[in-house]
Amino acid sequence: MTSTRDSQSDDQKPDNPLIAPVSLISILRQIEDGSLTPEQSIQASLERISAHDPAIKAFECVSQNALDEAKSRKGPLAGIGLAIKDVFDTQDLKTECNSPIYHGCTPNADASLVAMSRAAGCSVLGKTVTTEFAFFQPGATCNPHNLDHTPGGSSSGSAAAVAAGMAPLALGTQTGGSVIRPASFCGVAGFKPSAGLLPTVGMKTFSWSLDTAGLFAKGVEDVAYAASVLTGRHMRVDDGQISNPTLGIARTHSWNEANPAYREQFESLVSSLSTFGINLIDIPITDEFIAAFHAHQVIQDYEAKQALCWEYENHPDKLSPLLRETLDFAQTIKPSDYDEARMLADYASQQLDEVFEDVDAIISLSAPGPALKSLASTGSSIFNRTWTLFGLPCINVPGLMSEDCLPLGIQIIGPYMHDHDALLIADMVEKAIQRHLSR
Amino acid sequence: MTSTRDSQSDDQKPDNPLIAPVSLISILRQIEDGSLTPEQSIQASLERISAHDPAIKAFECVSQNALDEAKSRKGPLAGIGLAIKDVFDTQDLKTECNSPIYHGCTPNADASLVAMSRAAGCSVLGKTVTTEFAFFQPGATCNPHNLDHTPGGSSSGSAAAVAAGMAPLALGTQTGGSVIRPASFCGVAGFKPSAGLLPTVGMKTFSWSLDTAGLFAKGVEDVAYAASVLTGRHMRVDDGQISNPTLGIARTHSWNEANPAYREQFESLVSSLSTFGINLIDIPITDEFIAAFHAHQVIQDYEAKQALCWEYENHPDKLSPLLRETLDFAQTIKPSDYDEARMLADYASQQLDEVFEDVDAIISLSAPGPALKSLASTGSSIFNRTWTLFGLPCINVPGLMSEDCLPLGIQIIGPYMHDHDALLIADMVEKAIQRHLSR
Numbered sequence: 001m002t003s004t005r006d007s008q009s010d011d012q013k014p015d016n017p018l019i020a021p022v023s024l025i026s027i028l029r030q031i032e033d034g035s036l037t038p039e040q041s042i043q044a045s046l047e048r049i050s051a052h053d054p055a056i057k058a059f060e061c062v063s064q065n066a067l068d069e070a071k072s073r074k075g076p077l078a079g080i081g082l083a084i085k086d087v088f089d090t091q092d093l094k095t096e097c098n099s100p101i102y103h104g105c106t107p108n109a110d111a112s113l114v115a116m117s118r119a120a121g122c123s124v125l126g127k128t129v130t131t132e133f134a135f136f137q138p139g140a141t142c143n144p145h146n147l148d149h150t151p152g153g154s155s156s157g158s159a160a161a162v163a164a165g166m167a168p169l170a171l172g173t174q175t176g177g178s179v180i181r182p183a184s185f186c187g188v189a190g191f192k193p194s195a196g197l198l199p200t201v202g203m204k205t206f207s208w209s210l211d212t213a214g215l216f217a218k219g220v221e222d223v224a225y226a227a228s229v230l231t232g233r234h235m236r237v238d239d240g241q242i243s244n245p246t247l248g249i250a251r252t253h254s255w256n257e258a259n260p261a262y263r264e265q266f267e268s269l270v271s272s273l274s275t276f277g278i279n280l281i282d283i284p285i286t287d288e289f290i291a292a293f294h295a296h297q298v299i300q301d302y303e304a305k306q307a308l309c310w311e312y313e314n315h316p317d318k319l320s321p322l323l324r325e326t327l328d329f330a331q332t333i334k335p336s337d338y339d340e341a342r343m344l345a346d347y348a349s350q351q352l353d354e355v356f357e358d359v360d361a362i363i364s365l366s367a368p369g370p371a372l373k374s375l376a377s378t379g380s381s382i383f384n385r386t387w388t389l390f391g392l393p394c395i396n397v398p399g400l401m402s403e404d405c406l407p408l409g410i411q412i413i414g415p416y417m418h419d420h421d422a423l424l425i426a427d428m429v430e431k432a433i434q435r436h437l438s439r
Numbered sequence: 440m441t442s443t444r445d446s447q448s449d450d451q452k453p454d455n456p457l458i459a460p461v462s463l464i465s466i467l468r469q470i471e472d473g474s475l476t477p478e479q480s481i482q483a484s485l486e487r488i489s490a491h492d493p494a495i496k497a498f499e500c501v502s503q504n505a506l507d508e509a510k511s512r513k514g515p516l517a518g519i520g521l522a523i524k525d526v527f528d529t530q531d532l533k534t535e536c537n538s539p540i541y542h543g544c545t546p547n548a549d550a551s552l553v554a555m556s557r558a559a560g561c562s563v564l565g566k567t568v569t570t571e572f573a574f575f576q577p578g579a580t581c582n583p584h585n586l587d588h589t590p591g592g593s594s595s596g597s598a599a600a601v602a603a604g605m606a607p608l609a610l611g612t613q614t615g616g617s618v619i620r621p622a623s624f625c626g627v628a629g630f631k632p633s634a635g636l637l638p639t640v641g642m643k644t645f646s647w648s649l650d651t652a653g654l655f656a657k658g659v660e661d662v663a664y665a666a667s668v669l670t671g672r673h674m675r676v677d678d679g680q681i682s683n684p685t686l687g688i689a690r691t692h693s694w695n696e697a698n699p700a701y702r703e704q705f706e707s708l709v710s711s712l713s714t715f716g717i718n719l720i721d722i723p724i725t726d727e728f729i730a731a732f733h734a735h736q737v738i739q740d741y742e743a744k745q746a747l748c749w750e751y752e753n754h755p756d757k758l759s760p761l762l763r764e765t766l767d768f769a770q771t772i773k774p775s776d777y778d779e780a781r782m783l784a785d786y787a788s789q790q791l792d793e794v795f796e797d798v799d800a801i802i803s804l805s806a807p808g809p810a811l812k813s814l815a816s817t818g819s820s821i822f823n824r825t826w827t828l829f830g831l832p833c834i835n836v837p838g839l840m841s842e843d844c845l846p847l848g849i850q851i852i853g854p855y856m857h858d859h860d861a862l863l864i865a866d867m868v869e870k871a872i873q874r875h876l877s878r
Contacts, residue, residue, distance in 0.1 A: 108544045115749035199745045201644045306638045310554035
């Protein structure tokens, strides 16, 4: 009752013309061997956008300059079309954060990560739909796997754009679970690196100690390649491997809130991983871990009330009720509550460091289930927020599918600044899933 | 051969009409007892600006709305005019970072700290001169103590504006020594809180792990009062004290680079502090501390090349040669150099935590000497950058003066997040300086 994203001819899964993620690495190989030009690559993205975005609504706006950029940009990512979550400043495109407060506003400069992407050769395809200020109020984007379902959030449009083959690479951000969850719901690879590895300068801040920039692409090797270029660090997985890693299974305290069929698939996968050279042990979920889980929200909301002070003071009527109520409540959080939450987080993070002495990475669910049949909510970050709080590299590994053909992601979490190892393990797991499903 | 800032009738010091810092607390007391209205307070600031800024050049622009704000704003800082370093976004005033790249640019929103200051009652007087992007290329501001001398930087205009009585409160930022040094050169209190205590959201980033927002006001009690309001934490020193603190004397590895007469005054002060109830011990300057000192620049420049990527890629010709060369060099810094620098910094910071088990705060020089007779350089941050790297609260205590009537600051450095204690000690030292000098 499962099928991989790549086995679309599988008769158990109806062929969905909206799902056609394109591998960034395969584009670069075709450009290298002369079978594709950068302009053709960008043109192909634009045609997919033109054909399918009216249904999916992943883009807030599409750039008129993408083809021109393709002609002039040089660098290792030349010919790669980039979709940018609309919380990153772009000098040539409006940046509205899905808020009427910023309606029609165009920044004076590109965000650092946007400028770095262009300097690396990317052509900007457009800006993608975010929830309001990357919080919870959904935008218009639909899940390309089933248009009645949420694509997840807050990086809704970026995940959907990659899944639908409208962009081979997309930028997103994660404060709770805003990269990993939409990647899981849309069946693509999502990579939230260690905190600070990709700059957040010029990105709309919600919570400065949690906000992390991340990447979406078709598979793990694709996000790893882009991350390698953008960070200047060796993160590629298409030219290396890791031997006999040990994975810690984190069945967190929220485990019972996850969809039972999803948990079954997780257990079935996990029990097969040893045959693919991966060792597995259970890791403890301590009281300190659970305390840190709860500390996340205190830290997030306390910082948000400062980060969004101007909006709250000057345009309360233009905030969604959900965000306004959150900020109303945040006014009551005391500095001492915040300090205690940070202390709890530090303590639990140090405790987890000891777990990482025995395991190379952690494996868990990416979300509580498949994408919900609703566009009124983008889902919950209960399987993501603690890892984000600890600043750890997280990867959504696509491949598993629910009975009704919705993606189910597997999350790999690495030790802080061990992003390359985490990506190598995620790549192993991705391949294991494909073989596991083809049995 | 010395005089305090307050003893302007002292016949050893020529009366300088440009020096007339106004105490924020005294303004608030006068407003409270009905002897001053908020509008009168703002009007007085505007009149000082009008009379003296043509000579001092502290302001990039003066707000036309300050009096209107004074009429409408409520809160604990109502009636306080605020001068804002021109790296903080302001929705109603241009924000140019002293760079032609941003000539005429007005942001879409206020930076968080600006919005929070307004919400607390402040009226914005205008934007103050910064060095280019808060780096080293000077702006036009002169030191009000002697117009041929630098006011220090990068928060040049903010320090000068407070010293000249043009603003009772000013915002600045520090990446190396950009709050403490200009406060020292201009003879006012400067407070760089623990990293993260004042939000940097909406402030132009140079180096995200070092950039810290800070405050300038007449005396320690004034910056402490404003910090108390803006952070929502108890930081006031006008209603409390600390008993028999122990200060560690940090004669750092750069000590010999400091002006000898300044060092003499430092030693004379330090030897008198025990009579004011302050215990003193020498603290060791370790190899690790010196390694961290050098690590600061690696971290700063590596982050700056990312933070200023858009400017570097698109407008290299509009960067000063000094900044462009710094960014050229920064392109050669490897991620592994950066990681090592961060590791060295962490290690030295932990080592210093052990020192703080024996001392309540550290006392050192604020700068290598008095303000240099030059407007071509704002001076050096060698006495500041390591503390900034560690994220520690630093206060410039004014009071000492050189033989030629230029201020000489004393720096108090506290343990991370022990800002209130550091301020209480700085207040004690400020009072001790006044009594020390009147002997």
